[in-house]
Amino acid sequence: MDKILRINMGAEGGPQTSEEPPDGYAGLGGRAMTSAIISKEVPPLCHPLGQDNKLIFAPGMLSGTASVMSGRLSVGCKSPLTGGIKESNSGGQAAQVIARLGYAAIILEGKPKDDTLYKVFINKDGVKITPENSLRMLGNYDLVDKMMSEHGDKITCVSIGQAGEMKMSAASVAITDMELRPTRHAGRGGVGAVMGAKRVKVIVLDDTGMKMRTPKDPKKFKEANKIFAEGLKKNPVTGQGLPAFGTNVLTNVINEAGGYPTRNFKTGQFEGVSKISGETQAETETARGGLATHGCHRGCIIKCSGIYNDKDGNYLTKQPEYETVWAHGGNCGINDLDAIALMDRLDDDFGLDTIEMGATIGVAMDAGLAEFGDAEAAINLIKEVGKGTPLGRILGNGAAITGKVFGVERVPVVKGQAFPAYDPRAVHGIGVTYATSTMGADHTAGYAVATNIMKVGGDVDPLKPEGQVELSRNLQIATAAIDSTGMCLFIAFAIMDQPETFQALVDMLNAFYGLSMTGDDVTELGKSVLKNERDFNARAGFTAKHDRLPEFFKKETLPPHNLTFQVKDEDLDTVFNW
Amino acid sequence: MDKILRINMGAEGGPQTSEEPPDGYAGLGGRAMTSAIISKEVPPLCHPLGQDNKLIFAPGMLSGTASVMSGRLSVGCKSPLTGGIKESNSGGQAAQVIARLGYAAIILEGKPKDDTLYKVFINKDGVKITPENSLRMLGNYDLVDKMMSEHGDKITCVSIGQAGEMKMSAASVAITDMELRPTRHAGRGGVGAVMGAKRVKVIVLDDTGMKMRTPKDPKKFKEANKIFAEGLKKNPVTGQGLPAFGTNVLTNVINEAGGYPTRNFKTGQFEGVSKISGETQAETETARGGLATHGCHRGCIIKCSGIYNDKDGNYLTKQPEYETVWAHGGNCGINDLDAIALMDRLDDDFGLDTIEMGATIGVAMDAGLAEFGDAEAAINLIKEVGKGTPLGRILGNGAAITGKVFGVERVPVVKGQAFPAYDPRAVHGIGVTYATSTMGADHTAGYAVATNIMKVGGDVDPLKPEGQVELSRNLQIATAAIDSTGMCLFIAFAIMDQPETFQALVDMLNAFYGLSMTGDDVTELGKSVLKNERDFNARAGFTAKHDRLPEFFKKETLPPHNLTFQVKDEDLDTVFNW
Incomplete structure (x- = not known):
């Protein structure tokens, strides 16, 4: 490099x-x-x-x-x-x-x-x-x-x-x-x-003929890598939950928490979850000769992916992620795992973001283009995108454009990017991330779900505004740093609660580059990334007014908790004060 | 009231x-x-x-x-x-x-x-x-x-x-x-x-049974109104040009000046202008038993409108305005006045902004949806809008959305609103107005064309950046005031060069309301309107970065003058410093 x-x-x-x-x-x-x-x-x-x-x-x-x-x-x-x-x-x-x-x-x-x-x-x-x-x-x-x-x-x-x-x-x-x-x-x-x-x-x-990159201090690097790998193995999320059921392990969890956005963010629980959960998905994959545990790249030891075969046992797609299953499933009122897997395959083939597409179809259903729950209609909408018909062009440009073109008021986007699979009215921390991330609505930019729901890295009540700004701030900083290392974000589950695993990551970086970084230096790296991004966005015309959730999250309550999004605008504006 | x-x-x-x-x-x-x-x-x-x-x-x-x-x-x-x-x-x-x-x-x-x-x-x-x-x-x-x-x-x-x-x-x-x-x-x-x-x-x-509103000082009001009307009659634009040929008198003028945006803003002159000019239009209207001179409301004495009949002498639409003729004409490479009049009729019937629709069709033509010059295709695109097909929904949401949906880079909009019929690379003053107006690209917000091209209210070289900011500033202030009086903006041609006609307007307001406003008070009124509007827009998330023309006006030169837009960003940012 x-x-x-x-x-x-x-x-x-x-x-x-x-x-x-x-x-x-x-x-x-x-x-x-x-x-x-x-x-x-x-x-x-x-x-x-x-x-x-x-x-x-x-x-x-x-x-x-x-x-x-x-x-x-x-x-x-x-x-x-x-x-x-x-x-x-x-x-x-x-x-x-x-x-x-x-x-x-x-x-x-x-x-x-x-x-x-x-x-x-x-x-x-x-x-x-x-x-x-x-x-x-x-x-x-x-x-x-x-x-x-x-x-x-x-x-x-x-x-x-x-x-x-x-x-x-x-x-x-x-x-x-x-x-x-x-x-x-x-x-x-x-x-x-x-x-x-x-x-x-x-x-x-x-890369035939090219070699693995060599560390400045190979011995220390190897040791740190070993400790790091052991840390991932012993963590219940990275060592057990993710390998067994993939990211879709979350379907039951988020639904239980009442934060599973259903039918374009109208309710926080979906009656059809058992048919599309990670547990059902893993069982289906195994029964059909696919794989429930599989890595996506050389060097992955979490192996949260899998292989999803069709009813005849032929490869259809990789194991659809939680967000994909939600986007094409609960968000569209669809409880058919095969239909969802087919949509995942179509998205991958046409080259489409599954989150944006699912959110878009939810908006299209609200516009009356199809009924919620109609899997065949949803599949056909994605096929329109691949064909590039006028309707397909609309949908292929995402939820915000689709809402605009069809005059729909309830469009779950921030900065034009669609919400992922967590409703901020029941998972307030992720709402802060959606609103303020430099990326538009993005769960991976500061995954407060971990702390709000899974109690990883602490415990912040998901239903209250208190503590969410600080939580999202710290996660956004840490994520920006992790995203710079090449590490899969899922290591966060382990490093947030296991200081020695975090230290092993720092040690690996130090051993590889001959540095003597501390944990604070990693934080500074994250801050510097966010600073660059915020600066670019400001020069592109973004202001605090763009760090807001859509109006309806503040006006409509979400069953079963029947809450609106509670974090105040002025508090959102403090996320990047550090 | x-x-x-x-x-x-x-x-x-x-x-x-x-x-x-x-x-x-x-x-x-x-x-x-x-x-x-x-x-x-x-x-x-x-x-x-x-x-x-x-x-x-x-x-x-x-x-x-x-x-x-x-x-x-x-x-x-x-x-x-x-x-x-x-x-x-x-x-x-x-x-x-x-x-x-x-x-x-x-x-x-x-x-x-x-x-x-x-x-x-x-x-x-x-x-x-x-x-x-x-x-x-x-x-x-x-x-x-x-x-x-x-x-x-x-x-x-x-x-x-x-x-x-x-x-x-x-x-x-x-x-x-x-x-x-x-x-x-x-x-x-x-x-x-x-x-x-x-x-x-x-x-x-x-309003049957309701009476005309009565002034506080009827005598003074009547006198001022008389002087005001006489001023409009003696002015060459409001007394002769506009009544004879309507706003479309501008087609030849703007084309001659090289500022007539042709085929989605690719050149500043259109080879087909003689077929769609105000002179040709008036002749056609008269020959078919329509009207070349007509008012749009009771009390209008400029009468810049008219009645456009079809070839059989039957009413088709009112006299299409200059901007409409441009939008559906030169901007789409169309030189057929009857086709343009039909599009005007369709726009009026479906309830569409003719400027936005013409600019949108220009973008759609750049996207390959129709050939420039194909009037029948353009008419069909408008019919799609009326029917509300997916394609029609795209087009009916304007040029910015159409450009976005079809991946077109050259989209003439500011703040999402399409440019009207004057290219800022050849009429720099109007470019300052397009960029900075609270309304998005809007010629009526500060009609610098008057001074740049028609030499009304002074003479500022349209091809140079010097003086354009001050010109646009003063016009935007004056326009905000005029737009508050209920007066047709065309009175500006007379009041800009005839102090006694401007004074008659102030006298009318004073006589009606029992006030003692001066010309400076009218300016203050205009400033207060703009201040409200700028304040709202700032709270809606607009910044100086939104007061910019699209990139291609700074990169592509416009024949025949072969200029880009020359006014610097930092100068645009001074428009509202007063």
């Missing part, structure tokens, strides 16, 4: 590449890297689909090393969905591979003058960019098959489906998993639309 | 009305009234289609009097198009009639819980509100015919077409003219969508 690769898609005479040392960005990784580059190099008022926006792929500080859990990739740009800064984070193989290829960041800049579509191929010998109009409007699955037939099965693909090509604001960037399937996604914020605007259909990565 | 009428559409048990003295708003009229009420009563972060928004109809200070030109109505709300404050200004009969009925403002508040559509009938005996679902999805023309069959021909209608019912952000409020046709519109900013959200299809006004 001693160089930055710039690919200028708008160069005269066709795309041009250049490599440079990461001067000014040295030592940064993941989100710290993407947000620093955007903050410094992207004009905040530029059009997100224009030549001045940049799409940055940055492995984390520990990606490409022997560290467990270090395979997260940060994908950053000015977001077409929010208009603000964006870091969208994905699993899959790409972070490890990019890091081993030696790149601290790959930056797509400029845009071609015409509509030609390109393939970027990167291996140990360098970068090759070729026009590939034959890839036009391929879904991610067919695309990856084609790349495998051309380049073999040692590759990793970073690609867009039809949605990205059509520059839809819900378009994701797909990243292949260990089975070379396009199942992991930098989903949020429309990063796929920016890749589409740059006319890059796929980046094919091959 | 000694009372305010409030109609609470959301009251328990059905709509309720109340009347009150205009305490706190006494002496205000038009835009000063609407903006004061919104600023004070509407929560800046409320949903524009929600129960907390208010739709306010306010005649001007001199409306309902014997004063010439005093028939403009201000329609105000939080805009669904911009998210900021909105005053949309219309001719037609309503201002005079509302004023004579004694109302300084009619305020629609709340919204019904169900979808029932209502008719509001107001005459000397009071207000009657009835559910009228039979009016559902009627166009404005059929609607007005139905109202005439029910209430006779002494009425004035304020109504929405299909677009307003569907709560589209380009929906207008239609106001009938002297022939009881729905040809005058509060077009901009989606005020029709707010009326639709309140579920009011039509307000039928009948």
Whole structure:
């Protein structure tokens, strides 16, 4: 990771590449890297689909090393969905591979003058960019098959489906998993639309011949990694709950807590949860010859994913995440796991954010385009997106646009990005994160659900406003730091309650880079990332008025607790006072 | 005008009305009234289609009097198009009639819980509100015919077409003219969508039995009105140009100046102007038995409108305005006056802002939905809007949404509102107004074209940045004041260069209200209106970053002058420093 690769898609005479040392960005990784580059190099008022926006792929500080859990990739740009800064984070193989290829960041800049579509191929010998109009409007699955037939099965693909090509604001960037399937996604914020605007259909990565990155102090690094891995194993969430049932273990938990947004955020409990819970999902997967426990990248030891086969035992999709099951399930009044899995597959294939799509269909159902609970209608709506019909274009641009186009008042978005699977009226801490995150509504930006509901890292009553601002603040800072290391965010369950596991993470960073960081330094790293992001957003026109939940969360009560969102505006405005 | 009428559409048990003295708003009229009420009563972060928004109809200070030109109505709300404050200004009969009925403002508040559509009938005996679902999805023309069959021909209608019912952000409020046709519109900013959200299809006004408002000093008022009228008659623009050719007299003028935005703002001159100019239009109207000179309301002496008949001599629409002819003509590469007139008719019937629709079709053409110059395709796109198909819903929500949904980068909007018919790269003063107006891109908010191109009120070189900020500032202040008097903005051509005509206006106000205002007091009135509006917008989240033209006006040069927009951001930020 001693160089930055710039690919200028708008160069005269066709795309041009250049490599440079990461001067000014040295030592940064993941989100710290993407947000620093955007903050410094992207004009905040530029059009997100224009030549001045940049799409940055940055492995984390520990990606490409022997560290467990270090395979997260940060994908950053000015977001077409929010208009603000964006870091969208994905699993899959790409972070490890990019890091081993030696790149601290790959930056797509400029845009071609015409509509030609390109393939970027990167291996140990360098970068090759070729026009590939034959890839036009391929879904991610067919695309990856084609790349495998051309380049073999040692590759990793970073690609867009039809949605990205059509520059839809819900378009994701797909990243292949260990089975070379396009199942992991930098989903949020429309990063796929920016890749589409740059006319890059796929980046094919091959790290054959490249080695794992070596630490400055291999012995200390190995020791710390071992302690860290043991810490994850012994933690009940990362060692048992997530491996057994995946993220969907949350369906029963959040529903029980009354914070499971049902039928476009009308109630906090769904009568159909038992049919779509993680327990039912794992059972179904196992019975059909799939897998209930599976990792998404080399080096993962939590293995919260799985393989979901159809009724005939054929592969359909990876194990749908909790948020996906919620988005296409409870939020649409749908209790059919097979239908939800099919929608997950379609989203992955078209290259769409499952959260944004589910929230969008919920809004569309409120607009009368389909009945809540009608799985077939919901599937057809997603197919419209893939086809790019006018209706599909609307939906593919997300919940805010769909609400606007159909005149719907109840639209669960902040800064244009749809709410994930937790209702802030029953989980107040996550509401603070939704409102104030630099990313728009984003549970991963400061996962207060952990402390509100699972009592990890303390205990803050989810139904009261007290303590939520401080909770969200601390989590947002810590998350910004974790997102910079390349670590999967799920390590947080362990490091929040196990000081020795947190220390092991710090020790790994120190041993790898020859540093002597303390826990406070990690906090400072998180703060510096947020500062860059807040600064960019301010220059893009965001104010405290944008750090607000939609009106209806303050007006409508949510059964069963029958509460509105209670945190005061003036308290929201103190989240970034530290 | 000694009372305010409030109609609470959301009251328990059905709509309720109340009347009150205009305490706190006494002496205000038009835009000063609407903006004061919104600023004070509407929560800046409320949903524009929600129960907390208010739709306010306010005649001007001199409306309902014997004063010439005093028939403009201000329609105000939080805009669904911009998210900021909105005053949309219309001719037609309503201002005079509302004023004579004694109302300084009619305020629609709340919204019904169900979808029932209502008719509001107001005459000397009071207000009657009835559910009228039979009016559902009627166009404005059929609607007005139905109202005439029910209430006779002494009425004035304020109504929405299909677009307003569907709560589209380009929906207008239609106001009938002297022939009881729905040809005058509060077009901009989606005020029709707010009326639709309140579920009011039509307000039928009948001022039978009501008298003209009487001045405190009738003799002085009459004298001032006479001098004022004479001033308008002797001015070459208001006395000759506008009556002879209507606003469309500008087509040749702006094209000659190289500032006529052609094919979605790609060039500043259109090869087809001679076929759609005001001169050609007037000739066509006269030859077909229409009218080239006609007023839009009682008391108008400029008479810049007309009657446009089809080839068979049958009424098709009122004389399309310059901005309409541009929007559906040059901006779409269309040089067919009959096609443009038909689109004007369709816009009026569906209840759509012609400027927003033309700009939207230009963007849609850039997106590949139709070829530039294809009049039939453009007509069909507007018909989609009336039908409310998904494509129609997109287009009916304006240029910004259309650009977003189809991934188009070149979208001429500020604060979400489409540019009118003057390219800021060739008419720099109007660019300052577009960028900084509280209304979004709006030529009427500070019509610098007058001074840049027509050399009215001075001479500021349209191609240079120097002097434009001061010009726009002074015009925005003066306009805010004029928009409060009920006067047609076209009086500005006369009062800017004829001190005695301006003095006559001040004298009329003083004689009517028993005041002793000076010209400086009028300026202060304008400043106070802008201050209210800026304050509301700031509380709604607008910053200096929103006072900017889209990126492409700073990057793409416009032939024939081959300039970009030259006014610096930091200078734009001084417009409201006074």
